[in-house]
Amino acid sequence: MGTTSCFGPELRRLRQEAGLTLTRFSVALNYDKGHLSKVERGERSASPDLARRCDALLGANGELQRLVVRPETNPDTEEAAPATPNLWLVGRRAVLAAGTGSLIDLGLRLGGQASSAVDPLLPSFRAQFNQLRNLGQSTAPKVLLPLLETQTRTVAGLAADTPSATRAPALLLASRFAEFTGWIAQEAGDSSSALGWTGEATELARAGGDPYLGSYALVRRALVTLYNGDAAGTVALARRAQSDELPPRIRGLAAQREAQGHALVGDERDCLRSLDRARVLLDSDDARSGAEPVIGTTHVSDPAEMTTGWCLHDLGRPKAAADILDRECRRLPPHALRTRARYGFRRSLAHAASGEVEHACTIAGELLGVMPTVPSATVNRDVRRLARELSRFRSSRAVRDLQPALARVLAPARD
Numbered sequence: 237m238g239t240t241s242c243f244g245p246e247l248r249r250l251r252q253e254a255g256l257t258l259t260r261f262s263v264a265l266n267y268d269k270g271h272l273s274k275v276e277r278g279e280r281s282a283s284p285d286l287a288r289r290c291d292a293l294l295g296a297n298g299e300l301q302r303l304v305v306r307p308e309t310n311p312d313t314e315e316a317a318p319a320t321p322n323l324w325l326v327g328r329r330a331v332l333a334a335g336t337g338s339l340i341d342l343g344l345r346l347g348g349q350a351s352s353a354v355d356p357l358l359p360s361f362r363a364q365f366n367q368l369r370n371l372g373q374s375t376a377p378k379v380l381l382p383l384l385e386t387q388t389r390t391v392a393g394l395a396a397d398t399p400s401a402t403r404a405p406a407l408l409l410a411s412r413f414a415e416f417t418g419w420i421a422q423e424a425g426d427s428s429s430a431l432g433w434t435g436e437a438t439e440l441a442r443a444g445g446d447p448y449l450g451s452y453a454l455v456r457r458a459l460v461t462l463y464n465g466d467a468a469g470t471v472a473l474a475r476r477a478q479s480d481e482l483p484p485r486i487r488g489l490a491a492q493r494e495a496q497g498h499a500l501v502g503d504e505r506d507c508l509r510s511l512d513r514a515r516v517l518l519d520s521d522d523a524r525s526g527a528e529p530v531i532g533t534t535h536v537s538d539p540a541e542m543t544t545g546w547c548l549h550d551l552g553r554p555k556a557a558a559d560i561l562d563r564e565c566r567r568l569p570p571h572a573l574r575t576r577a578r579y580g581f582r583r584s585l586a587h588a589a590s591g592e593v594e595h596a597c598t599i600a601g602e603l604l605g606v607m608p609t610v611p612s613a614t615v616n617r618d619v620r621r622l623a624r625e626l627s628r629f630r631s632s633r634a635v636r637d638l639q640p641a642l643a644r645v646l647a648p649a650r651d
Contacts, residue, residue, distance in 0.1 A: 292552030298502025407444030470497030488517030
């Protein structure tokens with residue numbers, strides 16, 4: 237008997253052991269009683285979302301979810317091959333061929349004086365990096381990606397033209413450009429390119445004398461596996477970025493990612509332990525006084541708390557998730573459209589799963605209006621989940637009114 241066919245009988249056994257009638261069980265889950273009855277009899281398949289909620293309500297610690305979710309491969313020993321050339325070896329001719337602005341051209345045309353031009357130019361490139369990160373909050377990834385690729389090659393090319401003694405700062409800045417380029421590639425739906433640019437960021441940082449960014453690249457790779465639904469790979473990669481020698485911020489971000497991996501399989505105990513560890517690390521003075529540019533998000537006031545809300549939904553505790561996400565989303569800056577969409581749809585999803593359908597539709601309706609401005613392959617994952625969740629409430633007028641806007645956002649993702 238396959239694992240999926242075991243789900244129904246096991247669910248019935250656990251429900252009866254808990255002393256719950258099917259009626260009380262359906263009310264507690266906010267699920268149709270007839271649907272649950274068919275699931276228990278094996279006439280309907282259980283979705284991963286339903287399994288998560290059953291796990292949480294019955295205290296099964298992920299056992300039910302493991303009966304409906306097929307284990308993914310563990311990439312712990314796999315290293316992603318870069319999808320792009322070694323950028324820090326790019327010469328002046330290649331950089332110029334890539335197309336640059338007048339400020340960049342000025343620095344490169346200095347020829348023999350290029351090494352003396354690097355230091356004055358770096359503050360401009362750092363400011364540009366911050367501007368591009370802000371632009372990423374309100375610009376489509378496919379529009380921003382070519383500019384990021386060009387600027388990464390430009391800064392790396394500048395470094396290649398300088399003596400080794402003065403090369404490190406440019407290489408380190410180029411590594412941050414490459415890391416951010418990888419994130420935008422993932423937002424554009426290209427996981428392979430995202431991993432390639434992340435690998436380039438590691439090489440650039442290592443060449444610049446930074447032994448730490450390579451570990452943060454593991455956290456970035458873990459984000460790719462997380463959105464691919466690979467919980468084991470997410471946990472394994474995140475754990476590799478938590479050695480005591482690493483800066484607290486990187487370890488804290490890695491602990492958050494590990495928590496999200498545990499949440500995917502309903503492992504509440506290890507998830508909450510990882511979140512506690514992340515909270516301590518990210519609240520430390522060392523983490524708050526790290527070097528610029530800041531690694532990770534700059535728009536979330538309390539990353540560990542926001543991630544807690546994220547994880548509680550995956551753990552089948554939508555009401556608790558909604559309470560946290562309501563509070564934390566109110567603290568997001570108005571201009572951070574991409575971040576607001578990312579956590580806002582998770583917030584809407586939590587409210588829908590809690591039975592607060594009209595409120596969920598109100599939240600989603602406001603966010604769907606900005607999605608054409610900041611389309612996101614990763615955010616669309618939660619939009620699809622929200623559409624499935626709301627499909628259980630077709631009789632709701634709020635749901636019917638929202639469906640055309642949901643369909644418009646999701647239509648490109650199906651192409």
